[in-house]
Amino acid sequence: METRNTILKLRKHLNLSQNEFAEKLSVTRQAVSRWENGETVPNIDTLKLIAETFDVSVDFLLGCAIGQCQSCGMLLVKSGDKGTESDGRKSEEYCVFCYQHGQFTQDISIEELIERNLQDLDSWNQENGLHLTEQEARAELQKFLPTLKRWRTKDGEEEK
Helix, strand or coil: CCHHHHHHHHHHHCCCCHHHHHHHHCCCHHHHHHHHHCCCCCCHHHHHHHHHHHCCCHHHHCCCCCEECCCCCCEECCHHHEEECCCCCEEEEEECCCEECCEECCCCCHHHHHHHHHCCHHHHHHHHCCCCCHHHHHHHHHHHHHHCHHHCEECCEECC
16 A cells, blocks of 8 residues: 555544644645645655654555454554564564463454454444444454464364
8 A cells, every 4th residue: 555545544544634634743734635645755754753643653654564463353553453472572463452472362262253343343334434234244254254364274173
């Protein structure tokens, strides 16, 4: 994803107008507009300020690949989203909710994870401007979650 798309997506995710986004960074609305239109790219100091202000990584702003939790599918945008390995390093594969100190935080089945995710369906629909029914969301989760590392099966058994 290009920087312009990333900045636009971030601003919209935060439900900020271009003016509000600009005010938080002490830049003009026109600067934000030029970034989002791809006319210019923020300089490195401004990228650092955006990252710090909105708690995202500069890598994210530059459009570098975003990690995804290999247990629940959450996007790993911020450093704080990442779980920890047994030696304290940040995990590149699992989120803080699923994985800490080199272990999964909960012994949960894929079916239980689907049910837990469905509890947040209304807020997820609202955040993403969608209107998935519970049945549609369940079907999507049943297709998606088994593709993640934690849930891939080997000879019919769950891999953990």
